Amino acid sequence: MKQLDTFVMSLQAIRGNKLRSSLTLFGIVLGVASIIAVMTAITVIQNTMEQEMSILGAQTFQVQKWPNGFSSGEERRKAMRWPAVTIAEADEIRKRVQSVDIVGAELWQFGLKLEYRDKEIETASIVGGTPEYPQNNVHFVADGRNITQMDVRAGRKVAVIGYGVANTLYPFIDPIGREIRIDGRKYEVIGVFDEKKSAFGSQYDNYVLVPISAFVNTYGLSNEDGWPRSVNITVHARTPELVDDAITETRQVIRRARGVPPGDDDNFTIFNSESSIEQFNMITRGIKIGAFVIGTIALLVAGIGIMNIMLVSVTERTREIGIRKSLGARPKDILRQFLLEAIVLCNIGGLIGVLLGFVAGNTLVQLGMSSSFESAVPVEWAVIGLVFCTVIGVLFGMLPAIRASRLNPIDALSYE
Amino acid sequence: MPVAPKVLPELESAVLVLRDVVKTYVMGSEEVHALSGVSVSIGKNEYVAIMGPSGSGKSTLMNIIGCLDVPTSGSYSLGGEMVADKSETELADIRNRLIGFVFQTFNLIPRADVLHNVELPLIYGGVNKAKRIALAKEALDRVGLSDRLTHKPNELSGGQRQRVAIARALVFDPSIILADEPTGNLDSRTGEEIMQMLDDLHANGQTIILVTHEDNIAAHASRAIVLRDGRIESDAQVENPVRAARAEHTVLAH
Ligand SMILES: Nc1ncnc2c1ncn2[C@@H]1O[C@H](COP(=O)(O)OP(=O)(O)OP(=O)(O)O)[C@@H](O)[C@H]1O
Ligand SMILES: [Mg+2]
Numbered sequence: 001m002k003q004l005d006t007f008v009m010s011l012q013a014i015r016g017n018k019l020r021s022s023l024t025l026f027g028i029v030l031g032v033a034s035i036i037a038v039m040t041a042i043t044v045i046q047n048t049m050e051q052e053m054s055i056l057g058a059q060t061f062q063v064q065k066w067p068n069g070f071s072s073g074e075e076r077r078k079a080m081r082w083p084a085v086t087i088a089e090a091d092e093i094r095k096r097v098q099s100v101d102i103v104g105a106e107l108w109q110f111g112l113k114l115e116y117r118d119k120e121i122e123t124a125s126i127v128g129g130t131p132e133y134p135q136n137n138v139h140f141v142a143d144g145r146n147i148t149q150m151d152v153r154a155g156r157k158v159a160v161i162g163y164g165v166a167n168t169l170y171p172f173i174d175p176i177g178r179e180i181r182i183d184g185r186k187y188e189v190i191g192v193f194d195e196k197k198s199a200f201g202s203q204y205d206n207y208v209l210v211p212i213s214a215f216v217n218t219y220g221l222s223n224e225d226g227w228p229r230s231v232n233i234t235v236h237a238r239t240p241e242l243v244d245d246a247i248t249e250t251r252q253v254i255r256r257a258r259g260v261p262p263g264d265d266d267n268f269t270i271f272n273s274e275s276s277i278e279q280f281n282m283i284t285r286g287i288k289i290g291a292f293v294i295g296t297i298a299l300l301v302a303g304i305g306i307m308n309i310m311l312v313s314v315t316e317r318t319r320e321i322g323i324r325k326s327l328g329a330r331p332k333d334i335l336r337q338f339l340l341e342a343i344v345l346c347n348i349g350g351l352i353g354v355l356l357g358f359v360a361g362n363t364l365v366q367l368g369m370s371s372s373f374e375s376a377v378p379v380e381w382a383v384i385g386l387v388f389c390t391v392i393g394v395l396f397g398m399l400p401a402i403r404a405s406r407l408n409p410i411d412a413l414s415y416e
Numbered sequence: 417m418p419v420a421p422k423v424l425p426e427l428e429s430a431v432l433v434l435r436d437v438v439k440t441y442v443m444g445s446e447e448v449h450a451l452s453g454v455s456v457s458i459g460k461n462e463y464v465a466i467m468g469p470s471g472s473g474k475s476t477l478m479n480i481i482g483c484l485d486v487p488t489s490g491s492y493s494l495g496g497e498m499v500a501d502k503s504e505t506e507l508a509d510i511r512n513r514l515i516g517f518v519f520q521t522f523n524l525i526p527r528a529d530v531l532h533n534v535e536l537p538l539i540y541g542g543v544n545k546a547k548r549i550a551l552a553k554e555a556l557d558r559v560g561l562s563d564r565l566t567h568k569p570n571e572l573s574g575g576q577r578q579r580v581a582i583a584r585a586l587v588f589d590p591s592i593i594l595a596d597e598p599t600g601n602l603d604s605r606t607g608e609e610i611m612q613m614l615d616d617l618h619a620n621g622q623t624i625i626l627v628t629h630e631d632n633i634a635a636h637a638s639r640a641i642v643l644r645d646g647r648i649e650s651d652a653q654v655e656n657p658v659r660a661a662r663a664e665h666t667v668l669a670h
Pocket of ligand 2: 474475476
């Protein structure tokens with residue numbers, strides 16, 4: 001007997017029992033959908049993150065006091081006791097590390113008001129930076145000019161403004177050469193950044209860049225709580241291949257400058273896009289495992305449901321099995337028929353689950369975070385999901401199928 | 417008073433030979449002797465009616481002949497091959513290739529349409545789809561149901577259902593057609609139609625064994641075996657088979 005014939009028969013049997021089949025499928029759909037939804041959501045975030053991180057540049061890494069966004073509270077508490085990263089340390093890197101060509105220093109202040117005439121932006125960020133800023137952060141000046149070494153040396157009150165800032169404050173006019181009030185202080189607009197759409201929010205279009213010296217002159221080297229302000233140093237390696245060397249050298253240079261004894265941990269943070277992605281993956285691994293465990297439990301429970309329904313189906317179709325045997329169906333034909341029925345049933349549920357999971361995962365991210373996340377379809381998880389369904393089908397369909405195949409033809413034929 | 421079985425036809429011409437076949441069912445502590453020593457030989461193109469009171473072992477004998485069951489003791493050879501000690505799979509293949517069943521209760525698969533029901537033996541025989549459909553249609557044509565291919569069994573009358581069953585029994589060109597009370601669930605007129613169909617198959621060279629309670633049905637056969645208490649009480653040629661009398665108007669639909 002041919003596989004295809006068996007397959008067609010099992011489809012007929014499932015179609016013949018639509019309500020029961022769909023009830024049975026519910027568990028499978030739920031199990032698969034929950035796994036796929038979580039995996040899809042994570043993939044969507046991950047893809048977007050990788051994309052943005054790679055825009056930040058594979059050649060660039062950061063030295064800063066605070067651990068990056070995905071760190072634990074404990075790591076942050078530990079970092080609180082570390083010394084601030086200073087402009088001098090940036091100079092030290094620039095001077096001593098051979099494998100880097102651009103070293104920028106940045107100071108950030110958040111939640112400031114920007115004004116032009118009667119227009120204002122309530123909360124924006126200001127970064128005090130050096131001329132290396134655009135290249136290191138891969139955020140280039142589209143109109144006007146960048147800040148220069150002269151601006152930095154002279155501490156001139158000039159500003160390169162984000163695309164969003166330009167749109168809001170200067171909707172119908174060219175902002176270049178006009179004044180802007182940052183936190184109440186007057187600056188001259190000298191340039192406008194590229195539009196930098198980000199799935200993680202519009203903060204990169206709503207900030208202004210000023211010379212780091214002007215920033216220090218205004219805000220000082222300690223923040224409002226009296227803590228020393230810590231500089232973010234952005235370092236650009238000469239070539240992508242040199243990134244690892246550059247990180248190692250930079251670490252040593254700062255450790256030496258700070259006199260960290262050998263064997264002690266770093267008292268600063270160095271990270272690049274790669275290590276951020278790794279960190280993200282580590283955090284999501286837990287979520288993935290959780291989703292997988294929950295999904296697996298749901299599928300196993302659903303598998304028991306499948307077994308139950310298949311046992312009922314075998315009992316109900318005892319006479320049919322007898323008829324088939326009288327016509328020459330071998331035990332293995334009957335076994336295959338019922339096993340395939342369970343597998344097909346599971347995979348129909350699996351397919352629906354995969355589709356629902358894709359939709360749910362993408363919707364979840366787009367509603368919960370930002371609609372600018374690009375949809376993703378984690379094909380490998382779809383395949384894993386369906387293989388899993390097949391395994392469940394075989395596992396829980398086997399007992400009923402064996403029972404069917406072993407029925408005695410006469411008893412089966414005379415079953416009422 | 418048991419009658420000695422009549423002389424067995426020569427073995428070479430026999431389609432099947434049973435010797436001292438015993439079938440005992442064990443029901444708890446009780447033993448039921450459904451067959452207690454049946455020897456019979458049936459030749460090619462014979463038309464045999466098995467008769468006897470209820471519980472005399474007719475169905476048990478049919479099941480053994482049809483390889484749905486195996487004897488407790490005694491030997492059974494079908495088409496020159498001993499059936500004893502065959503595996504489930506081998507028995508299934510024998511049923512598939514050599515036997516065509518017609519049951520009192522039709523035994524069609526309710527969810528499948530007429531064509532698929534008739535195709536089933538060919539499916540289990542591994543016949544490819546195109547050939548299968550051609551053969552199934554031909555068989556349905558022979559029983560006059562060419563216009564009912566896509567009907568479900570519950571959309572057919574009893575007589576039509578039994579004709580589908582006959583088409584299914586003959587579709588793979590079996591050595592024997594076994595019919596266990598094929599007219600038992602039909603009115604006498606429809607029963608006669610079914611019998612005419614069997615008569616015609618027999619006229620075309622088919623070997624037929626049928627179980628019946630009714631003398632007028634048995635009268636279609638050319639040989640009548642009567643069972644009583646699991647033994648053969650008589651085994652004799654039928655003097656003037658009914659079908660002979662109306663051979664000229666026994667016409668199948670096609
Ligand atoms: N599976 C079984 N288990 C136990 N006893 C059985 C079984 N099948 C048949 N018998 C017994 O064997 C005997 C013969 O039964 P069988 O069905 O062959 O009779 P039958 O001649 O076909 O009767 P009927 O005309 O009523 O169909 C009966 O006594 C019956 O009760
Ligand atoms: Mg009977």
